[in-house]
Amino acid sequence: MVPLTCRGFTACGMAAGIKKNGSLDLGLLVSDRPARVAAVFTRNRVQAAPVKLDRERVKSGAARAVIVNAGNANCANGPQGLIAAEAMAAAAARVLNLPDDQVLVASTGVIGAPFPIHTVEAAMPALAVGLSPDGVPDLARAIMTTDTRPKTGAREGSVDGVSYRIVAVAKGAGMIRPDMATMLCFICTDADISLSDLQPALKRSVDGSFNRITIDGDSSTNDTVILLANGASGARIETDNSRVDFQRLLDDLCMDLARQMVKDGEGVTKLVDLTIRGAHSDTDALAIADTVAHSPLVKTAFFGEDANWGRILAAAGRAGVFLDPERLDLYFDDVQMVKDGTGCGWEAEEKATGVLKKPEFSVTLDLNLGQGRASMLTCDFSLDYVKINADYRS
Structure with missing residues (x-):
């Protein structure tokens, strides 16, 4: 089994008090160097504030971190929702010493509830202290809502004898249908791959996996898949063969996560x-x-x-x-x-x-x-x- 670690990336999850039951509800994924970013979002016309914010920020093609919460979707909150999403990113940026626009945001949970931004801001220093190369499992737990188990996966490839990994976490158990399925998924790779190759690779993988599953036929307001590539391994995806191999690994990883989602669907027995x-x-x-x-x-x-x-x-x-x-x-x-x-x-x-x-x-x-x-x-x-x-x- 490929370890859930990826060079140059740290992650963590903690209980910040957003959820009523005291379980993990706030997570962070960070690259220690500039990373190229690709993303796919919901097609639902009702979109959460984090989706609106990220759509603009990923246009730069670069990001360093993703801050994510469960328990509150930060959707249908009017102008205050976008203010809260920006504040959430800014709080993470401060503790990480990064520009605000290098931090992406994601949320999942109840739609229409006021977002507890002060709770998130208060937890941010402790969250940053908890960052670890081995923190992916906690990140996976922190993004769960009605999921009964965390969803993770990793694949390993090589280019000219230099190995690289692709590691991912996902959540989703209800409001799942093709149309960018209802889910959150965060993928990191230490491969060096151009932005012109990264976005098409992600879209193809999403179309063949998350867009081919259904649990209940409903589509969400917060669907987000983010892929960060920081090149820390030194493996360069620049030839036709290396692109094919990278795509195969990414496709396989996304399909694995998609199967995990359907198997863990709300009330699913088959x-x-x-x-x-x-x-x-x-x-x-x-x-x-x-x-x-x-x-x-x-x-x-x-x-x-x-x-x-x-x-x-x-x-x-x-x-x-x-x-x-x-x-x-x-x-x-x-x-x-x-x-x-x-x-x-x-x-x-x-x-x-x-x-x-x-x-x-x-x-x-x-x-x-x-x-x-x-x-x-x-x-x-x-x-x-x-x-x-x-x-x-x-």
């Missing part, structure tokens, strides 16, 4: 790898995958371990793309449930019910029309999801 193949195009396949993955009827059937394949076909048929109902083949793992649009009988359903009892399984729908293909990670809808979200603020 992780489902959904694949649509045989479509006229990848675009058509993705439209069907998106519709099936978000269907409440499909997701409740997964929870009930009910091989109700008709719900899947019905969802596919309303996706707005062409399909021939008499060509559809459907599989749960390797059990064929439907052939040429017709069910394969009770024996197949009994085998499929056995598949549905597993915590992880695959569903494959073959349209038998072309080469188009798309995949998504989805899950079930359980009673616990309703309970968690019915009293989230209390």
